[in-house]
Structure formats: structure tokens, C-alpha cells
Amino acid sequence: MSNKHCLIMAGGSGTRFWPRSRKANPKQFLTIFGNESLIQATISRFANFIPDESIYVVSNKGQKEILEQQTSRLPKENLIYEPVGKNTLPAIGLAALFIAKNDPDGIMIVSPADHLTQNDQLFQETIESAAKIAEEKNGIVTIGITPNAPATGYGYIEIGNEIKIGQTIKSFAVNRFVEKPNLATAQSYVDSGKFFWNAGIFVFKVSVFLEAVQKYAPNLYADLQKIAETIGTANYGQVLDKIYNQVDSISIDYGIMEKADNVFLVQGDFVWNDLGSWEEVYKYDPQKDENQNAHVGEVIFQDTKNSYVYAPGSLVAVVGMDDVIVVKDGDTILVCKRDQAEEIKGVVGEITKRKLDQYL
Template identity: 60%
Template sequence: MENLYCLIMAGGSGTRFWPRSRTVKPKQYLDMFGEGSLLESTIKRFSTFTETDNIYIVSNKNQATELEKQTPELPRENLIYEPVGKNTLPCIGLAALFAEKENPEGIMVVSPSDHLVNDHALFRDTVLAASKIASEKDGIVTIGIRPTFPATGYGYVKTAEDITGSETIRQFKVDRFVEKPQLKTAKTYLEDGGYFWNSGLFVFKVSVFLEAVREFAPALYSDLRKIQAVIGKPSYPQTLDEIYRAVESISVDYGIMEHARNIYMVEGNFDWNDLGSWQSVYQEEEKDENGNASNGESIFLDAKNSYVFTDEGLVALVGLDDVIVVRDGNATLVCKKENAQDVKKIVDQLKAENRNHFL
């Protein structure tokens, strides 16, 4: 579609995927399942219904070499580099400036770079359904995933009026966005049936989104306009650096979605995994009769329900259940699956101790 634009947010550090995920090559640039990197898969998914000239990527300068290596099909001017990470609202706002110069009434789809989606046809149909709402109702649309278990690691979207009508994909007005809940609360959400996981996918007219920024984040809006005035000029890098470093770090959920009134949701029934930790990678891998999965040379002896990755050599697991072992370069991770979310604490500790050669 000529008026459809895509923003892929690829500036994350992927700390829960250490030691494979490193500073210059975090998880979105890794090939997790032998089918290309997560970023490459995301681009491929969108390029089936979006012109490649309309696909933008926001990342950071540390990842520039790897990003350019993995995106030969995209115009270099569509690769936007943040001087420093400032969460999702400034990131999306910055990309919207570039899209606005092309088509203020264009529809932009915002997507993380590191999600796993297996049903590409249904994904396309869902995004196009959201695009139709964004176009016809001047709404900001999110894609909600029906919960399959009481997850505490996701934010939720509480739906209001069902506006599906004759459409094949369910559609709703949104009541409110809900922060990541405690387990007891997540169970009540699952029982209620009116709550969906917040996928982090958003669809909107560029003009409608920027108007929402003007209304609910006026200081950021003013700063974005100052940046836009110098796009393509020699002063752009310095102006971007000076202004962007000073803007508030805030998510699009907090900054816009919790305040705006024209919020809609379409239901995403495609197979989806946000790959939040090594445990989620284990869940996607093919397993042997003992529930073990591996990538690389491995031996499992009297071991069950475990995952091994090794970039070289052999990893042998003996007498251990429910563990994750990841060997990559100069570092090896060993942890219980239930502690997979805590891997980021290792990265925090390495940073605090200035052991940067492991990062």
C-alpha cells in the first residue's frame, strides 16, 4: 500500500538475552531459529504489504554497522539514529516527522523489531483492519493479543464497546490501558475475557498521532518540530543530539494511550511471542522426548526440560532439569528457567563493575 508506512523500533539492548545479546549486536540482530535475524524477519513480514521505501527503522549509533549490514533493501535515509534511548514516545515521534514529510495523512504501523509471528497472512489482515480504523475514524489503534495464561510480564488493554460489525477480525473501542499486574489480578483479567495483552503494535494516521503529541506532550511536540526544521540540513546531527538528549524519557502508553479518547483495538489471533527471555525461546524450540531443546552441539544425560545454546564446542548437561545454558564468545550463562528474567541483572552488574569486555 502506497500510503502505508512502517516504523520498526530496533534500538533495544536485549539484556535478558545476554551473553548472545551484546552492545553492538543485541537480540533483534540475532538469528534465533535459523531463519534470519528477528529484525530481518520483521522487515520481511511488513514488506509483503508495505513498500520498502516506506519502512523506517529507529536504532542507536552503536548498532549502525550491524543495522546497515542487515537492511540492504532499505534506503539509508530511512535508518534513523537516536543519540540516546528515550523510550517509545520520542522514538515514534521522531520517525513520524520523517513520514510526515512524505505524507501527513499516511498511515503508520509501529512495531517492535524482536517479536516472533508465524502466521504472516493473518498478521497482514489484522494490520490492514487496524489501518482501516485509523483511516476512517482518525483513531489510534493497538493490536491486542488474547491472553492464554495469566501473564504478569505484559501490560493489558481493557476493551469497551465491540464495534466489529460485519468485519471478520474483532474490533473494539478501548476503555483503558493497564500496567503489568500481579498474578492474582492477571488471573481475574483472564477470567473476565475483556482484557488483552498489549502487543506493542500501534497503527495511526501520522497527522492524528502528532496532534495527540501536541495535546498530551506539548514540550516534546515543540522539540520535535525544532528537529524537523533541520532534517536534511548540515545542522541536523548536532540539533538532534542537543534537543533529543534533553527530552523526557516516556513510553507511548503513558504519554498518549492512557490519555487519548480516540483509542481502538483489533484482536490479533496470529501466533505471537514477544521473546522476552531465554525461556520464551525454549518454548518455541523443537524438543526431544525429555523436553530438552538445543542449538549447537550438546549432550543431555539424565536431564529434562532444559535448553542449551553454544556457538562453538560441545555443552554436556548431566543430572539437571529446567535449566538454561548459553555459551557465546567469552561468556557462559547457566540459570534456572524460572530465573530467566533475571539475566538482565547480570548485565547491570557487569556495567557497574566496568567489565565492558563482557558486554
């Protein structure tokens, strides 16, 4: 099988994790569970079966200092910086240029930096199965998570016929990608057994991916080729800034996955969550007490159930309030109902509107 390379996408801002997630220290660099930050845990997971020199990270240049601090095990030349965020397709395309220079037919595994994944052995077997399909069928492969609830916060993927080429995990042709559904539609998807959650993990040959970009996003492909010509030269930074600022912002789902006819899905049954909000952190926290409260720091819960408090270095008392989230970070405090955790991004918007940048 071809050499495998991993690309970890780490350019996000993580607004729903405010106030811990800030511009200078966004979600992927936070330690949520255990002793590693989310990006460090992601690197460790892939390093179980991919050498460090084949693990790349794409981020934005404003995160250069903290990225280098947290990824010291990786070669610095494997850290790729976007001048400005342009969604996932240009970011993956930019990184693919670096891998293609040395291994154009290598297998490229693309993963977010900030998701929770458990069952590392099953995760590895799933990725290996996806790589086998990518290799033997020249496929563009995605990992679909078996849904355990009618979640409305994820995109879904509808499967077609099962694909069998000796891989260890169930795999299917893909019929279509669908946007985040309402509750009734999500329930119908789960009941059908034909839909999986879109985990945002992709596996393909670098050459197959670049051919797809050329076919379905030709303007981006032309721009990427101009950048590729300057990699390793003194002109690279200047050319990258000029070209990258003008490329269209487009996701890999919309730009490639929804259009290509060689798309496959490998079934993911490992524990997975995109940790999209503080509510998800509460759900996965293993240290809940008898009243289903979880905390970090000195906390007094009195007549309180099903709540989460993060306040290291402080004393917080919560009295007579169920289902709440409290997060204290430096000079900011968040208090919200658990079922409103998704709305924190609106708070960040208001902070921006009021030009209170010191709190971002």
C-alpha cells in the same frame, strides 16, 4: 485507503538475552529461529504488504554499522538514528517527522523489531483492519493479543464496546491500559474475557499521532517541530543532538495511549511472543527431543529433561539437571534455572557495576 508506512523500533539493548545479546550485537540482530535475525524477519513480514521504500527503522547511532548490514534491502535514508535512547514516544515522534514530510496523512504502523510472530496472513489481515479504523475514525489503534494464560510479564488492555465498520477482524473501543499485574489479577483479567495483552504495535495516521503529541506532550511536540525544520539540511545532526538530549524520556503508552479518547483495539489471534527471555526461546523451539530438551551445537543430555543449551562450535554435557538453561557465547557462559531466566538482567547490572565492560 491512505498509503501505509511501517516503523520498526530497533534501539533496545536486550539485556535478558545476555550473553548472546551485547551492546555491539543486541537481541534484535540475533538469529533465534530460522535463517533471519529478528529484525530481518520483522521487515520480511511487513514487506509482504508494504513496499521496502515505505519501511523505516529507528535505532541508536551506536548500532549504525550492524543495522546497515542487516537492512541492506531498505533505503539508507529510511534508517533513523537517535543520539540517545529516550523511550518510545520521542523515537516514534522523530520517525513520524520523516514520514510526514512526504505523506502527512499516511497510515503509520509501529512495531517492535524483536518479537516472534507467526501466521503472516492473519497478521496482515489484523494490521489491515487496524489501518481501516485509523483511516475512517481518525483513531489511534493498538493490537491486543488474545491471552492464553495469566501472564504477569505483559501489560493488559481492557476493551469496551465492539466497533464495526466493515473490517475483517474484531475491534473494540479501549477502556484503559493497566500495568503488569500479579498472578491473581492476571487470572481475573483472562477469566473476564475483557482484557488483551499489549503487544506494543500501534497504527494511526501520522497527522493524528502528531496532533496527539501536541495535545498530550506539548513540550515534546515543540522540540520535534524544531528538529523537523532542519531535516534534509546540514544543521540536522547538530540540532538533533542538542534538542534530543534534553527531551523527556516517556513511553507512548504513558504519554499518549493512556490519555487519548480515540483509542481502539484490534484483536490479534496470530501467534505472538515478545521473546523476553531465554525461557520464551525454549518454549517456542520446535526441535525438542523426547525428553523435551532443545539445543544448538553439540550437546549431550544425560538424565536431563526440559532444558535448553545454546553452544555452537562447542561440546556441552548436562548431567542430572532438569529445567536449566545454558548459553555459551565466546568467552562467556550463562547457567541458570529456567524459572530464573528473567533475572539475567541482574547479571548484566553486576557486570556493569564491576566495570567488566568487555563482557557487555
